[in-house]
Amino acid sequence: MRRxxxxxxxxxxxxxxxxxxxxxxxxxxxxxxxxTTPLRTYAAARGLFIGSAVDRGFRYAGSDGVQFRSVLAxxxxxxxxxxxxxxxxxxxxxxxxxxxHADSLVAFAAANGMQVRGHTLVWHRQLPSWxxxxxxxxxxxxxxxxxxxxxxxxxxxGQVREWDVVNEALADDxxxxxxxxxxxxxxxxxxxxxxxxxxxxxxxxxFYNDYGIEWPGAKADSAYALLARLRAQGVPVGGVGxxxxxxxxGGTPSADVLAANMARFAALGLQVHITELDVRVPVxxxxxxxxxxxxxYQSVVAACLRTAACNTIVTWGFTDRESxxxxxxxxxxxxLLLDATYHPKPAFFAVRSTLKNGG
Ligand code: G3I
Numbered sequence: 049m050r051r052x053x054x055x056x057x058x059x060x061x062x063x064x065x066x067x068x069x070x071x072x073x074x075x076x077x078x079x080x081x082x083x084t085t086p087l088r089t090y091a092a093a094r095g096l097f098i099g100s101a102v103d104r105g106f107r108y109a110g111s112d113g114v115q116f117r118s119v120l121a122x123x124x125x126x127x128x129x130x131x132x133x134x135x136x137x138x139x140x141x142x143x144x145x146x147x148x149h150a151d152s153l154v155a156f157a158a159a160n161g162m163q164v165r166g167h168t169l170v171w172h173r174q175l176p177s178w179x180x181x182x183x184x185x186x187x188x189x190x191x192x193x194x195x196x197x198x199x200x201x202x203x204x205x206g207q208v209r210e211w212d213v214v215n216e217a218l219a220d221d222x223x224x225x226x227x228x229x230x231x232x233x234x235x236x237x238x239x240x241x242x243x244x245x246x247x248x249x250x251x252x253x254x255f256y257n258d259y260g261i262e263w264p265g266a267k268a269d270s271a272y273a274l275l276a277r278l279r280a281q282g283v284p285v286g287g288v289g290x291x292x293x294x295x296x297x298g299g300t301p302s303a304d305v306l307a308a309n310m311a312r313f314a315a316l317g318l319q320v321h322i323t324e325l326d327v328r329v330p331v332x333x334x335x336x337x338x339x340x341x342x343x344x345y346q347s348v349v350a351a352c353l354r355t356a357a358c359n360t361i362v363t364w365g366f367t368d369r370e371s372x373x374x375x376x377x378x379x380x381x382x383x384l385l386l387d388a389t390y391h392p393k394p395a396f397f398a399v400r401s402t403l404k405n406g407g
Contacts (some may be wrong), residue, residue: 058404075393083400088125090403091361094353097163098403099126099362102323104149107370119390120366121160128165128323128362129153130372134174138200142178142192147203154207165323165362166204167259168212169197170241172227180228189232194244201248206304210253210360212289212323213245214238218258222270238274238285246284257289257323262302263309272312277315289323292348293364295380296329296337300344303407306351314357321360322352326383327395328373333382342394345385350407368393 091098100120102108107116120127131137133151139145157164170193179192201211217238219225229237236254245254256275261268271288278285290310294300301309310320327344329337352358365371369388374381385396 049204053262063212065323071246074076083404085400085404085405087123087396090400092125094403094406095127095359096403097350097360097362098124098399099128099163099165099360100124100366101128101130101362101364102153103130103365103370104132104153107367109112112305112369115390116367116369117156119386120158121162123366126163126165126360126362127153127157130167130365131174133166133200134168134171135179135196135253136174136176139196140176140178143195145199145203150204154204158207163209164204165208166201166208166211166252167323168215169200169245170213170229171215172225172229173216173386175228184232186233189229190237190240193229193233193237193240197241197244198248201245201252206251207248208249208252209251210255210287211245211320212257213241213254213285215257216259217256218261218270218274220260220265220267222266238336239278242278242283242285253286253319254284255287255289255319255323256285257291257320259291259293259324261288261309262290262292262294263305268309268312272316275313275316275318279318285318287319287321289321291324291364292322292326293324294327294344294348296327296341296344300327300347302348303347303354306348307354310351310358314355318357319359320355320357321362322348322358323360323362324364325361326364326371326373328377328380328383331374331381338394340383342398345395346398346402346407349402353402353407 087098129150132153154164217225224230224235240290242254261271275285275288313320325348328342329341349361352361363384365384367386367390368382368384372385373383383398385393387393
């Protein structure tokens with residue numbers, strides 16, 4: 049069994065289905081247009097969680113928030129705060145914690161039978177200026193890290209299934225990425241963060257999360273070595289998150305490559321989750337590009353299904369109305385499962401049919 053006992057979906061599934069499923073031509077393998085079964089139902093049948101990142105401050109609470117929240121709860125059974133659990137959001141002033149926004153997402157998840165992935169405790173980005181502009185000794189920095197991790201994980205004890213404890217600690221060449229924590233504490237900040245998180249909630253599954261480790265190479269090798277070392281030292285790391293920010297056609301590894309790489313991490317005794325999946329295409333996108341994108345999504349889901357240690361797939365948002373891609377990669381977008389008007393794209397049908405029929 050990959051995961052948990054099946055969830056009670058009741059209330060969530062009573063919410064209106066997203067419509068328009070007959071407007072898009074189906075990708076291979078074909079799915080009957082009449083099938084309105086949500087992703088989470090097929091995922092649960094395979095022992096998987098299917099999740100989405102949610103930026104509470106934008107569409108979630110904006111003018112179309114009703115539809116956004118309905119589709120979110122209908123299709124997904126895991127929620128990841130896209131920004132609201134980051135250090136600058138939770139501790140904007142030293143010792144002053146602001147949980148209200150992240151709490152509202154956790155409450156929404158609980159009300160709709162969704163699990164929560166906490167993202168992210170320790171990262172080199174989205175740190176508050178009081179921290180980055182201060183002058184700290186290594187010992188002071190260690191205390192600040194421990195205080196933040198134990199306060200946040202303690203606040204959500206029992207409510208967050210898994211945490212991204214350390215995010216993106218490695219540079220693209222596999223060396224330790226410079227940044228506030230590495231610069232002040234050195235590489236040991238990683239083990240310290242995991243130990244503090246475990247002490248605050250011994251039931252949460254603790255992840256190392258990164259991008260560019262989905263396929264073999266220097267960065268994946270380095271992540272493997274890091275995780276092997278942490279495991280050997282008894283550091284309580286339970287999983288590795290492969291973010292999965294891909295470019296369509298050529299930028300997305302095949303299911304075989306993905307699965308082989310996942311198997312390597314799984315052999316360390318780790319869970320291996322897809323934590324931030326999206327597949328960007330040039331915009332305006334063409335029908336052909338969206339078909340290729342659908343095949344790319346299919347490869348990722350198939351790889352996870354082939355991997356016993358993979359029980360979670362999270363997409364980094366779910367509607368092209370809201371995504372980090374266009375503002376970061378000029379000329380690119382349309383990276384998610386539903387279009388900007390919440391209509392399912394070929395990628396949606398590809399993911400759903402793969403969950404339904406297997407990889
Ligand atoms: O909240 C302000 C808003 O008040 C203001 O009007 C607006 C103007 O630009 O900015 C808003 O803040 C933005 C925030 O997202 C919320 O939308 C920040 O400028 C922007 O930098 C921030 O970007 C986030 C990014 O992480 C920051 O590093 C993205 O939403 C988020 O998707 C992205 O997520 C990361 C993961 O955490 C780690 N893996 C990579 C992934 C993509 O970069």
